[in-house]
Amino acid sequence: MELNIALLGGDGIGPEVLAQAVKCLQAVEENFNHDFTFTEALIGAAAMEKTGSPIPEETIQLCKDSDAVLFGAIGTPEYDNNPEAKVRPEDGLLYLRKELDLFTNIRPIKVFPALINNSPLKRDVIIGTDLVIYRELTSGIYFGEKSLSEDGTVASDQCRYTEKEISRVAHMAFKAAKKRRKKLTLVDKAHVLETSRLWRKVVTNIAESYPDVELTCMYIDNASMLMTLNPSFFDVILADNMFGDILSAQCNVLIGSSGLLPSAAIGTENALFEPIHGSYPQAKGKDIANPIAAILSGALLLQHFGLNEEFNAVVAAVHKSFRKEIVTLDIMGSTKYGTNSVGDFIAENIVDVDDNLNINDENIGLGKSTII
Ligand code: IPM
Ligand code: MN
Numbered sequence: 001m002e003l004n005i006a007l008l009g010g011d012g013i014g015p016e017v018l019a020q021a022v023k024c025l026q027a028v029e030e031n032f033n034h035d036f037t038f039t040e041a042l043i044g045a046a047a048m049e050k051t052g053s054p055i056p057e058e059t060i061q062l063c064k065d066s067d068a069v070l071f072g073a074i075g076t077p078e079y080d081n082n083p084e085a086k087v088r089p090e091d092g093l094l095y096l097r098k099e100l101d102l103f104t105n106i107r108p109i110k111v112f113p114a115l116i117n118n119s120p121l122k123r124d125v126i127i128g129t130d131l132v133i134y135r136e137l138t139s140g141i142y143f144g145e146k147s148l149s150e151d152g153t154v155a156s157d158q159c160r161y162t163e164k165e166i167s168r169v170a171h172m173a174f175k176a177a178k179k180r181r182k183k184l185t186l187v188d189k190a191h192v193l194e195t196s197r198l199w200r201k202v203v204t205n206i207a208e209s210y211p212d213v214e215l216t217c218m219y220i221d222n223a224s225m226l227m228t229l230n231p232s233f234f235d236v237i238l239a240d241n242m243f244g245d246i247l248s249a250q251c252n253v254l255i256g257s258s259g260l261l262p263s264a265a266i267g268t269e270n271a272l273f274e275p276i277h278g279s280y281p282q283a284k285g286k287d288i289a290n291p292i293a294a295i296l297s298g299a300l301l302l303q304h305f306g307l308n309e310e311f312n313a314v315v316a317a318v319h320k321s322f323r324k325e326i327v328t329l330d331i332m333g334s335t336k337y338g339t340n341s342v343g344d345f346i347a348e349n350i351v352d353v354d355d356n357l358n359i360n361d362e363n364i365g366l367g368k369s370t371i372i
Contacts, residue, residue: 001305002035006066008059010044011089012279013289013339014072020291020343021070021298024317027347028302028310039066043096044074044089044279054092060099068301069100069272072294073279098138102265102272103165104172105135105244106300109231109251109261114322118256118331121228126254131234132180133251134173135244137265139165140195142241161195161240166202172266173238174210183235185216187223187243199240224250252276257330259290262297264304271304273297287338290328292318295346317349 007022009015022038029036041059048054063069071093079088096102111119111129119126144158177184186203188196200217207215218226220243226233227250239247252258261276275293283289299314321327326337326345337345 001307002037003068003305004037004039004066005301006059006062006069007038007040008043008063008069009040009046009072010074010093010279011046011076012073012281012284014044014074014279016285016287016339017275017289017291017294018070018072020339020346021294023343023347024295024314024350025070025298025301027350028307028314031313031351032307032310034307034310043071043092045076045079047092048087048089054087054089055095059092060096063096063100063270063272067271068304069096069270070294070298070301071272071274073275073277075279075281077281094142096272097265098143100270100272101138101267102270103136103138104169104266105133105137105263106172106176106266107133107135107244107248107251107261107263107276108300109133109248109255111255112260112319112322114319115256115260115331119254121231121254125229126231129231129254131231131237131251132176133237133239133244133248134169134176135239135248136161136165136169136241137244138241140241159193159195159240159242161198163198163202166199167206170203170206170238173236174206174213177213177236178210181235182213183216184210184213185218185223185234185237187218187220187237187239187247189220189243190217191219195240203238220247223247227251227254248276257290259328259330260292260296262293262295262300264297264300266304271301273301273304287340288329289339290330291339291343291346292321295343313350314346317346320349321346 009018025036039062041062043055043059047056074089074093079085109131111126116123139161141157141159144160146157148155188199190196190200252261258277263274263276265272275297277293299311303311326342327335328342329335
């Protein structure tokens with residue numbers, strides 16, 4: 001398959017984790033005979049420094065012309081700590097989501113058996129967790145009208161949804177539930193928010209077209225508690241932009257580290273793949289960031305184009321890195337491996353899923369680990 005992939009490294013650890021994802025996609029390209037073309041472009045604070053804009057026109061055009069976008073991370077402390085900033089790096093990503101109409105954000109959360117003891121939750125609670133969040137990504141409070149009074153003492157962010165915006169992402173979630181354990185939980189705040197009441201009405205109506213899917217409506221505060229008490233309750237979660245963001249961040253740490261979870265943002269014409277984690281500026285350039293979320297985002301890209309064998313090969317190589325303890329610092333304090341060597345190991349093992357092989361990991365990091 002020929003694919004043109006736009007690479008937006010962004011800020012903080014973004015570029016270095018993205019480089020590992022690219023290594024893995026190149027391994028897939030070689031071993032499965034595909035033809036991937038990668039083109040880099042600027043976004044976020046990195047783009048602001050060079051062009052003044054967090055998302056230059058060139059970047060938007062490249063993304064539109066590409067088959068898919070692979071994204072790293074966005075945000076720097078200078079802007080986080082400056083409430084006066086008129087433009088922020090994050091605006092680049094939000095603009096891109098809107099411009100490419102990436103209305104469905106898919107965030108799969110599945111426990112990795114080898115990492116079960118890394119979870120802050122007890123083994124019995126976390127075991128078997130396998131859920132996916134369908135988050136609406138191009139509307140709601142993120143994109144509503146904003147205001148700040150002239151004297152700077154009153155601010156507002158409007159949360160607005162249309163029936164159409166709710167229904168298109170809801171259909172995606174129901175379709176996913178049909179293929180999974182057939183349970184869909186709509187997360188909202190319908191006892192307080194008018195938008196949530198509209199979500200309930202629209203989603204409850206749509207449920208009639210999916211009679212084999214069981215719909216539960218749950219308040220976000222309850223869902224957040226249940227996520228810690230019994231995450232296995234959930235199969236598919238459907239949420240608006242804000243609730244989906246917060247709940248997925250909670251899930252992100254449940255499985256053992258915030259560096260593990262990938263996501264896909266899908267529209268009708270475009271698709272973007274990105275780790276759920278942030279830009280982790282403290283780790284930038286130190287070769288300690290976990291590349292797994294980025295590598296798995298690359299795997300989701302493959303799956304999106306129907307390359308299921310290739311997807312499985314990447315996931316198998318990731319599992320192998322866990323079993324062999326070729327992991328970054330966040331997973332194992334005593335590790336001798338960094339971002340690059342974990343990426344090398346996974347890339348080198350993408351076809352080979354045979355458990356019985358012994359890896360001569362002495363050479364990993366020099367780009368020449370060998371299978372003996
Ligand atoms: C995410 C991030 C973004 C969001 C930020 C960086 C704008 O937290 O993708 O989860 O809030 O959507
Ligand atoms: Mn987030």
